[in-house]
Amino acid sequence: DIQMTQSPSSLSAFVGDRVTITCRSSQSISTYLNWYQQKPGKAPKLLIYAESTLESGVPSRFSGTGSGTEFTLTIASLQPEDFATYYCQESHSFPSFTFGPGTKVEIK
Amino acid sequence: QVQVVQSGGEVKKPGASVKVSCKTSGYSFSNYAINWVRQAPGEGLEWMGWMNVNSGNVKYAQKVQDRVTMTTDTSTNTAYMELRNLRSDDTAVYYCARVAFKWNTHTMDVWGPGTRVTVSS
Numbered sequence: 001d002i003q004m005t006q007s008p009s010s011l012s013a014f015v016g017d018r019v020t021i022t023c024r025s026s027q028s029i030s031t032y033l034n035w036y037q038q039k040p041g042k043a044p045k046l047l048i049y050a051e052s053t054l055e056s057g058v059p060s061r062f063s064g065t066g067s068g069t070e071f072t073l074t075i076a077s078l079q080p081e082d083f084a085t086y087y088c089q090e091s092h093s094f095p096s097f098t099f100g101p102g103t104k105v106e107i108k
Numbered sequence: 109q110v111q112v113v114q115s116g117g118e119v120k121k122p123g124a125s126v127k128v129s130c131k132t133s134g135y136s137f138s139n140y141a142i143n144w145v146r147q148a149p150g151e152g153l154e155w156m157g158w159m160n161v162n163s164g165n166v167k168y169a170q171k172v173q174d175r176v177t178m179t180t181d182t183s184t185n186t187a188y189m190e191l192r193n194l195r196s197d198d199t200a201v202y203y204c205a206r207v208a209f210k211w212n213t214h215t216m217d218v219w220g221p222g223t224r225v226t227v228s229s
Contacts, residue, residue, distance in 0.1 A: 032213045036153075043203055043219035044145075044153065050211035087153055091214040095167040097143065097155040 002026050002093050004100035006086075012108040019075040021103045023088035028068045032092040035064055035073045038102075039084045047086075048073065075105075083107055110134040112220040114204060119226045120194050128223045130187040130204030135218075137185040138162045141207035143216055144178060144189045146200040154200075158207065159187065194227045201225075 003026040013019050023033065031051035036044040046055045048064040051071060061076040075082055088100040115129040130142065144156040157168040159178040166178050177190045187204055202223045205216035 034213065034215050036216075038153075043222055044205075044216070045219070046215055046217045049215040049217075050213040053211050055215075055217065089153075089155075089216075094214050095141075095158040095160075095165075096169070097158070097214070097216075099145075099153040099155060102152045 001096075002029065002090055002098050004088060004090055004098050006088060006100040006103050008103060009101065010104040010106065012106045013078050014108050015078055015080055017078045019078050019082075019105060021073045021086055021105075023066075023071045023073070023100050025069045025071075025090055025092075029090045029092035031067050032090055032094075033064075033066065033071050034089045034091065035062075036087045036089060037082075037084045038087065044087065078105070080107075110206075110218050112204065112206070112218060114202075114220040114223045117224040117226070119228065122194060122196060122227055122229055124194050124227075125190060125192040126194060126225050127188055127190040128202050128204075128225070130189075130220050132185045132187070132206070135206070137180075138182055141214075142178070142180065142187040143205045143207050144176075144187075145203045145205055145216070147203070147222075148197070148200040151200075156189070156202075161187070191225075194225075196227050199225065199227045 033051045035048040038044040052064045085102045085104045113131045141160045159166045175192045179188045204220040206218040208217040
């Protein structure tokens, strides 16, 4: 089974900061990597799929890079509405799916 | 537009069963698969299983495969997840999510609002 890790598990940042979250897989998953944003009490929302493609309606300050076993989600200039928990998810194992443990982004 | 409505919260005793529904509208139900994902209080997202609505094929997570059954009713565009022999660690919010194939990868692009299931004696 593929294991997913994320770092950091949480971070504090100011509005306007550039924020980077890293996701690693235990084996190569090519670019079969998606990112989700979840706000408290709400369902997750798809942000980025296939490592770097923004879902429709997602602001361009979000970007994804990587391939193989290491991936990053970057928020170019953190906005108040971006404070949330972010999850990576691999679909290389389809029809099984694995999520990373999440990264909580908090206000400093 | 695409909409997903899930059944209401449930409180169950250990050993009981729960069946959560996920009613969809606004898209061709049979053309997509459905995932079920749960989230225990204060914890991350846990994938439970996948169902191809068109073929009826399923894949369950090893952790729950002996206790879960996922079904669909194409006449009402509704997916169901039944979990049996409930334990306290099954207490969670249960989400259904549409599985869409985008740019050569499978994503969960539409999510239900979640159903809270509490298991307590």
